[in-house]
Structures are given as C-alpha cells and as structure tokens.
Amino acid sequence: GRAASAVSSQSRHFASSPIDHEQKELQSLARTFADKEFAPMMQEWDENQIFPVDALRKGAELGFGGLYTREDVGGSGLGRLETSVIFEALSTGCVSTTAYISIHNMCAWMIDSYGSEEQRQKYLPNLTSMEHLASYCLTEPGAGSDAASLSTTAVKKGSHYVLNGSKAFISGGGSSDVYLIMARTGGPGPKGISCFIVEKGFKGLSFGKKENKLGWNSQPTRAVIMEDCEVPVENLVGVEGQGFSIAMKGLNGGRVNIGSCSLGAAQASLEAAIEHVKVRKQFNQPLSNFQNTQFKLADMATSLLSSRLMIRQAATMLDQNDPNVASFCAMAKLHATDECFKICDDSLQLHGGYGYLKDYKVNVYLRDSRVHRILEGTNEVMRMVASRAMLSD
Ligand code: FAD
Ligand code: 2MC
Known part of the structure; x- marks a missing residue:
C-alpha cells in the first residue's frame, strides 16, 4: 500500500x-x-x-x-x-x-x-482517498450504553427501506458524505438491528446543530435525523439482523484505535513535560532536579508503556482473529484511556500555571483525551464486557 x-x-x-x-x-x-x-x-x-x-x-x-x-x-x-x-x-x-x-x-x-x-x-x-468522509451512527438520545435498545426503524417498502429516528453525537455529522446507520428491521434487542449505508443527499436525511464540546473541537459532532429517509435495498450491509454484530466488530478495532490516540496524547504530553522541567527553574535549580519530578516522570513513562503494551497486544489479537478479542480490546481501551488521561494531567501539573494557559499545548491533549473514557463504549461498559467474558461459562 x-x-x-x-x-x-x-x-x-x-x-x-x-x-x-x-x-x-x-x-x-x-x-x-x-x-x-x-x-x-x-x-x-x-x-x-x-x-x-x-x-x-x-x-x-x-x-x-x-x-x-x-x-x-x-x-x-x-x-x-x-x-x-x-x-x-x-x-x-x-x-x-x-x-x-x-x-x-x-x-x-x-x-x-x-x-x-x-x-x-x-x-x-x-x-x-478521503474525497468522501464517513460517519458511524449507533448512539441515539435514548440508547447510549444500552446500544441494543436503539429505536430507529427501517421498514422495507418495495425497492427502498424507509428509516425513521435520530442518532446523537455523530462525529463528522453534517460534514460526512457517507453514514453507516444502525436501525431496527426486526424485533427488540440486538438481533433485530441492521446496518445501512446512507448518503448525505438521500431524501429525508438531515442534521442537528453543531455541538459545543470540551475537546475534539477539530471535528464536528451533530445529531443525524431520519424522517421517512429512503434508502435503496441494495444499501443494506450484510443481511437483516446482522447490524449489531457488524457494529460491535467495527468497535473492537475502534476501541484499539481510540486507545492508540490516547497513547499519542500521553506521549506528546510526556515529551512536553520533559522539555519544560529541564528549562523551568525554581529554588535556583531546574525542576528536573527535584526527586518528585523525577519519580513523576518515571511513573508517567511506566504507565504509558503498560498502556502501549496492552493496546498493541489487543491489536495483534485482532490481526490473529483471536476468540477473546472483544474483552482484550475492552481492557486495553479501559486501561490506556484512563492511564493516558492521567499522564496528560500529570504533565499539566508539572507545567504549573503555564499548563493551564492555552498558549501551551498540554491543555488540548488533556481535553481531547478526556472523551476517550466515554465514547466508543464508556469505561464502565468496558468493565462490563471484560467481566462478562470472565463470568460466562
Ligand atoms: P449513558 O449510557 O447515559 O451513560 C451515563 C453514565 O452511566 C456513564 O458513566 C455510563 O458508563 C454509566 N452507565 C450506563 N449504564 C451502566 C451500567 N449498566 N452499569 C454501570 N454504569 C452504567 N456515538 C456514535 O454512535 N457515533 C459517533 O460518532 C459518536 N461520537 C461521539 C463523539 C463525542 C464527542 C461524544 C461525547 C460521544 C460520541 N458518541 C458517538 C456517543 C458515545 O458513544 C456515547 O456518549 C457513549 O456510548 C455513552 O452513551 P451516553 O452518552 O448515552 O451515556
Ligand atoms: N464484539 C463482538 N461481538 C459482540 C461484542 C463485541 N465487542 N459485544 C457484543 N457482541 C455480541 C454478543 O456476543 C452478542 O452476540 P450473540 O448473541 O451472538 O452471542 C450480541 O452482540 C449482543 O451482545 P450482549 O448480549 O452482550 O448485548 P447487551 O445488550 O447485553 O450488551 C453491550 C451489549 C453493552 C456490550 C453493547 O451495547 C455496547 O458495547 N454498548 C456500548 C455502546 C458503544 O460502544 N457505543 C459507541 C458508539 S460509537 C462512538 O462512540 C464513536 C465515537 C464512533
């Protein structure tokens, strides 16, 4: 490639x-x-x-x-x-x-x-080629963590499915050209859900206002609204009822990807902290002379490494199609996004008041990585996925 x-x-x-x-x-x-x-x-x-x-x-x-x-x-x-x-x-x-x-x-x-x-x-x-951009549409106002309870419907009428409902918090919403939308074609629960490719121009598709967010500001987040939205039958992905499975398998990789983004935030924050403590002087010496600073840097590097090892192991398990991949992706996402957020926060602390100023970059890493503990499955949902795998027969 x-x-x-x-x-x-x-x-x-x-x-x-x-x-x-x-x-x-x-x-x-x-x-x-x-x-x-x-x-x-x-x-x-x-x-x-x-x-x-x-x-x-x-x-x-x-x-x-x-x-x-x-x-x-x-x-x-x-x-x-x-x-x-x-x-x-x-x-x-x-x-x-x-x-x-x-x-x-x-x-x-x-x-x-x-x-x-x-x-x-x-x-x-x-x-x-990114000539067209894509968005993933699972979450609804009434169905966040309990994604299988989603209520957007898709009813087959001749050569089209007619979709009704709304999706919340869609990254790229309104700007993307292609939307992968999970909607209900059958009964309640995960088995009644199907996945559709919906184009921006399709009749009945519209978008909410751009959300104002703590971070992730370089990408728009909007509601995606379907009002008698007509989707050709050939835009069903896979078969009816397969949508939840497709959505979850996508998210296993997504969770490793989001964890990887947290690694980058932590790596950059650690690099910034190292630069800062070597230059900034208090009590007539660089901050790097204090044992607290040295131990803090060691702890940050240690938890960054443990996060990276877990993320790379989960990635390797995805490559190998390992049967336990879902719970390992969940544990890696949980650990890496929590630990890397803390590394960003520790870097901010080592910057003192300067870390709180927007002139420095560390506040952006902190705000951007905060949401990784919430989206693509909250870290509480990650604990659910990991513990269910342990307790199931
Ligand atoms: P809720 O499910 O209401 O959870 C609230 C709190 O309750 C959380 O702490 C949660 O962990 C906890 N909780 C819920 N159930 C349990 C339980 N059983 N046990 C213990 N604790 C529980 N979604 C998409 O589909 N596509 C996107 O592109 C997308 N992008 C996003 C971008 C941003 C910036 C944000 C903020 C969200 C995005 N989301 C997207 C939605 C995201 O996946 C959801 O916000 C997330 O899954 C949580 O759902 P919720 O917000 O409804 O919270
Ligand atoms: N990988 C593969 N299959 C999975 C899976 C996973 N990670 N998670 C669930 N499944 C399967 C599961 O095996 C079951 O299949 P089967 O009946 O064939 O055994 C089916 O899906 C239903 O699963 P459950 O019986 O566990 O369903 P339940 O409703 O109890 O719980 C839960 C599902 C909570 C794990 C799921 O709803 C979930 O992951 N919620 C979080 C939602 C989420 O991650 N949203 C992110 C939106 S995207 C985003 O935020 C972006 C920024 C893009």
Whole structure:
C-alpha cells in the first residue's frame, strides 16, 4: 500500500515496545507528517473549531484513509498493529483530527468486510482517498450504553427501506458524505438491528446543530435525523439482523484505535513535560532536579508503556482473529484511556500555571483525551464486557 511503501529518513526516540523495521518506518512516516501538517495547526483548529479536510486528504495520500482496508479499492492493506502505531504517532500532532480519521477507517473497514462487492467498488475508492468522509451512527438520545435498545426503524417498502429516528453525537455529522446507520428491521434487542449505508443527499436525511464540546473541537459532532429517509435495498450491509454484530466488530478495532490516540496524547504530553522541567527553574535549580519530578516522570513513562503494551497486544489479537478479542480490546481501551488521561494531567501539573494557559499545548491533549473514557463504549461498559467474558461459562 501507499503507507507501507513510503519511507521516511527521520527517526525519533519513542519509549517503545518491540516493533519491527517496517513498523518503525511507518511510525516515522506518520510522526513526520503529524509534526509538519497537524502539530503547528492543532491549537488553531481547537480554538476555532476548524475541521481540516485538506489535511485529512493529504494524509489519505499517504494511505491513512483506509489503513486496514484492502488494496484493490485504494486501501493500505495494513494490519491493526501497524494501524495502532500510525494512529499513536499522528495523535501527537492532533488527537481530535486523528480520532476522526480512526472513525472514518472503522467505517471503511466495515464496508470492506461486510459489504457486497458492488458496495465496496461504489463507496471505498472515494473513502480511502478521503474525497468522501464517513460517519458511524449507533448512539441515539435514548440508547447510549444500552446500544441494543436503539429505536430507529427501517421498514422495507418495495425497492427502498424507509428509516425513521435520530442518532446523537455523530462525529463528522453534517460534514460526512457517507453514514453507516444502525436501525431496527426486526424485533427488540440486538438481533433485530441492521446496518445501512446512507448518503448525505438521500431524501429525508438531515442534521442537528453543531455541538459545543470540551475537546475534539477539530471535528464536528451533530445529531443525524431520519424522517421517512429512503434508502435503496441494495444499501443494506450484510443481511437483516446482522447490524449489531457488524457494529460491535467495527468497535473492537475502534476501541484499539481510540486507545492508540490516547497513547499519542500521553506521549506528546510526556515529551512536553520533559522539555519544560529541564528549562523551568525554581529554588535556583531546574525542576528536573527535584526527586518528585523525577519519580513523576518515571511513573508517567511506566504507565504509558503498560498502556502501549496492552493496546498493541489487543491489536495483534485482532490481526490473529483471536476468540477473546472483544474483552482484550475492552481492557486495553479501559486501561490506556484512563492511564493516558492521567499522564496528560500529570504533565499539566508539572507545567504549573503555564499548563493551564492555552498558549501551551498540554491543555488540548488533556481535553481531547478526556472523551476517550466515554465514547466508543464508556469505561464502565468496558468493565462490563471484560467481566462478562470472565463470568460466562
Ligand atoms: P449513558 O449510557 O447515559 O451513560 C451515563 C453514565 O452511566 C456513564 O458513566 C455510563 O458508563 C454509566 N452507565 C450506563 N449504564 C451502566 C451500567 N449498566 N452499569 C454501570 N454504569 C452504567 N456515538 C456514535 O454512535 N457515533 C459517533 O460518532 C459518536 N461520537 C461521539 C463523539 C463525542 C464527542 C461524544 C461525547 C460521544 C460520541 N458518541 C458517538 C456517543 C458515545 O458513544 C456515547 O456518549 C457513549 O456510548 C455513552 O452513551 P451516553 O452518552 O448515552 O451515556
Ligand atoms: N464484539 C463482538 N461481538 C459482540 C461484542 C463485541 N465487542 N459485544 C457484543 N457482541 C455480541 C454478543 O456476543 C452478542 O452476540 P450473540 O448473541 O451472538 O452471542 C450480541 O452482540 C449482543 O451482545 P450482549 O448480549 O452482550 O448485548 P447487551 O445488550 O447485553 O450488551 C453491550 C451489549 C453493552 C456490550 C453493547 O451495547 C455496547 O458495547 N454498548 C456500548 C455502546 C458503544 O460502544 N457505543 C459507541 C458508539 S460509537 C462512538 O462512540 C464513536 C465515537 C464512533
């Protein structure tokens, strides 16, 4: 793929678990891109809520639009471990923008894995180039953590399904061209849910106001509303009743991706803390001379490493189609998003009052990574998934 073949000469120190030569090259490629295209803009995109579509398309030229999508439709055909390494590196430049790319990638993978050949050929070339953008639509006002209780309906009428209902908190909502919408075609519970590809122009599809958020400001979040929305029958993904399973399998990868974005936030926050404590002096010496500072840095690096090891193990299990993958993805997401948020907060503390100023970057990493403990399944839901796997026979 494009990402796999591109090589960058720049190498950087990452406190890292073992990755091979090709993975290091991908890491370096993504970090160089993030340093050049994301990092200088991150604070402006955050402050002014700018969705940087041109930067996304530049990233797609390197293969970031379909990292784990097959190559015949323009994807990079990489594994989940490589994908995780790339999302971590990109997030050091902008967490919010990278997280949107990760959702787009999840949608492309769902069409690639469960869509018909016609759907693949129709939608994926434009998605892998990010000429078109994609959104994932599961959550509803009345169905968040209890996603299987969703109430959007899809009723088959001749050559179309007619969709009615609304989706809440949709990342990319209103800006994306393609929406993967989970809707009920059958009875209550997970088995009654189906997955549809809905295009922005389809009759009966509209959007709510842009939400004002604590972070993730470089991507719009809106409600997606369906009022007698007509979707051609050929836009059903897989078969009726398969939608919840497709949605959950997409999210296993999504949870590893979001965890990877938290790793990038923590890595960048740790790097910023190291720079700051070497330069800032109090009591006639650099902050780095105090044992509290030294121990704090050691603790931050230790929990970053444990998070990274768990995320990379879960990614490897996805690559290997391991039967226990759902609970490992859940535990990795739980651990990495909680620990990495704490690393961002510790970095802010080591910056003192300067950490609280918007002139410094650490506040953005903190705000952007806070939501990773809530979305793609709250960390309480992650505990549910992990404990159910342990307690089931
Ligand atoms: P609730 O389910 O109401 O949960 C509230 C609290 O109760 C949480 O702490 C939760 O853990 C806890 N809780 C709930 N049930 C239990 C239980 N059984 N046991 C213990 N505790 C429980 N969704 C999409 O489909 N697509 C998107 O693109 C998308 N993007 C998002 C972007 C942002 C910025 C945000 C904030 C959300 C996004 N979401 C998206 C929605 C997100 O997935 C949900 O917010 C999340 O799943 C939680 O649902 P909820 O907000 O309804 O919270
Ligand atoms: N991987 C594979 N299959 C899964 C799965 C997973 N992670 N989670 C559930 N399933 C399967 C499960 O095996 C079962 O299938 P089967 O009956 O064939 O055995 C089916 O799905 C139903 O599962 P449960 O019986 O566990 O259903 P229940 O309703 O009790 O709980 C729960 C499901 C809570 C795990 C699910 O609703 C959930 O994950 N909720 C959180 C919702 C969420 O993550 N939303 C994120 C929205 S996207 C987002 O935030 C973005 C930013 C994009």
